[in-house]
Amino acid sequence: MTSFTVKTSAPAVRCALGLATVFAPMLVAAMERPVSRQVKMPAIVRLLADIKAETPKPPLMELVWKGADIDGDGAPDFANPTGAAPRGHDAFGDGEFGARRDGGTRAHEGVDYVAQAGQAVRAPMSGYVTKIGFAYAGDTALKFVEITNPALGYAARAFYVNPGVEVGQTVRLGQSIGTVASLQDHYRGITDHVHLEILAPGGDRVNAAQLITPTMVAKVGQAA
Numbered sequence: 001m002t003s004f005t006v007k008t009s010a011p012a013v014r015c016a017l018g019l020a021t022v023f024a025p026m027l028v029a030a031m032e033r034p035v036s037r038q039v040k041m042p043a044i045v046r047l048l049a050d051i052k053a054e055t056p057k058p059p060l061m062e063l064v065w066k067g068a069d070i071d072g073d074g075a076p077d078f079a080n081p082t083g084a085a086p087r088g089h090d091a092f093g094d095g096e097f098g099a100r101r102d103g104g105t106r107a108h109e110g111v112d113y114v115a116q117a118g119q120a121v122r123a124p125m126s127g128y129v130t131k132i133g134f135a136y137a138g139d140t141a142l143k144f145v146e147i148t149n150p151a152l153g154y155a156a157r158a159f160y161v162n163p164g165v166e167v168g169q170t171v172r173l174g175q176s177i178g179t180v181a182s183l184q185d186h187y188r189g190i191t192d193h194v195h196l197e198i199l200a201p202g203g204d205r206v207n208a209a210q211l212i213t214p215t216m217v218a219k220v221g222q223a224a
């Protein structure tokens with residue numbers, strides 16, 4: 001029985017030794033692996049963190065008004081006088097070009113840009129001040145400023161402005177030309193606005209909303 005046992009156990013021992021020979025390096029490797037795994041996992045985590053950090057956040061967008069470049073010099077030739085959108089519908093009608101006025105007997109010849117009374121009015125065009133006049137006969141409170149740009153052949157009239165410029169003065173695009181006058185004494189309840197007329201070469205009034213268009217751009221100087 002013993003010799004049988006020895007005989008049968010001898011291959012078993014050899015087998016065990018063989019297995020040990022095979023598995024010992026794996027066991028060693030397995031013992032080392034936890035160490036190497038601890039090194040590798042954070043590396044992957046760091047890589048993922050880096051990828052996440054490098055993925056650009058969607059930029060914050062803002063609406064800006066873009067002036068048409070009609071002379072092709074790469075710079076805009078028109079600017080929104082108030083920075084706000086054209087007036088929508090109120091009890092006095094719509095602010096868009098061509099809107100009905102006086103029961104449809106005439107069309108609105110400008111575009112009304114919503115404003116706060118007292119805010120700055122920006123020059124809708126570069127040029128020089130060719131006229132300061134009254135918007136309505138018999139009402140000296142509401143004035144307009146006319147800017148002419150001989151190089152472009154265009155003129156612009158900004159209405160309901162308390163002028164901060166004088167006739168003959170040169171103005172840059174976007175420069176303050178005065179402040180917004182309140183319309184509440186003249187049209188009680190109306191949305192205060194700047195009425196802008198653009199006169200093309202030849203004197204025809206054209207739609208300012210086609211020359212000053214809204215666009216969404218990434219906010220400049222936004223860190224996060």
Ligand SMILES: [Zn+2]
Binds near residue numbers: 095108110112195196
């Ligand atoms: Zn108007």
